[in-house]
Ligand code: SF4
């Protein structure tokens with residue numbers, strides 16, 4: 514059982530291009546706040562917060578005005594990346610850290626997004642189940658761009674006509690390159706057609722330490738990259754890989770152009786999969802699993 518005492522609506526959408534939640538808050542702010550109240554009441558939570566980007570407070574002026582109708586605490590925060598990551602936002606708001614490999618409920622908190630609140634409002638207040646979500650379609654040179662309500666199950670590739678561009682599903686720093694056959698799901702907040710930037714081949718790590726200095730989870734990313742290359746999954750798990758919030762900062766900053774975030778993501782997936790299937794495993798087995806996962 515989970516003892517959840519705090520519920521946070523995370524509206525800190527602070528990645529380039531993506532404005533799906535922002536648009537939803539501008540057009541359906543009141544309904545979203547009602548949805549947040551509904552979910553809090555259903556979960557018997559009385560400490561409820563709404564966290565928004567302080568650059569957008571003018572757009573949400575009505576929404577951010579405290580009223581006697583609800584007890585929601587409104588907070589406008591500086592959009593320092595990656596504050597939109599749930600675990601980082603909770604650390605800023607509560608001064609508590611989600612334990613490595615844990616979830617927000619481990620510190621008594623729940624985090625939801627604007628789309629979930631809107632869906633709750635529509636279901637409870639209007640009796641309508643949402644069969645789609647608002648998706649940002651954008652990029653450097655997209656055929657068309659904007660925020661659109663897209664039914665679940667629609668083929669993502671067909672929405673952007675990307676031609677020679679890369680298609681990213683989700684946020685540009687943390688999303689996944691589409692390999693085709695990806696459809697719009699409740700988690701799909703953006704479909705981006707981005708011109709590939711030639712960045713050259715990765716070089717060996719030069720031990721500059723920038724990745725560790727800038728990692729919001731305070732991970733020794735270069736050491737984890739070594740463990741990835743050696744296939745030492747168990748050691749990578751002990752070194753805190755599951756604390757990675759997949760923000761992409763390490764890849765962005767690495768002068769050797771190493772795909773660090775992608776490697777950390779693969780390590781996490783491998784660890785989580787092996788935790789499910791093999792609670793006890795040896796590093797030789799982990800190495801093989803990583804190769805299969807790559
Ligand atoms: S993606 Fe990189 S910088 Fe971001 S939390 Fe993970 S290891 Fe740290």
Ligand code: SF4
Pocket residue numbers: 717718719720721722723724725734735738766767768769770771773
């Ligand atoms: S930023 Fe790149 S080159 Fe520098 S220590 Fe980290 S992995 Fe190595």
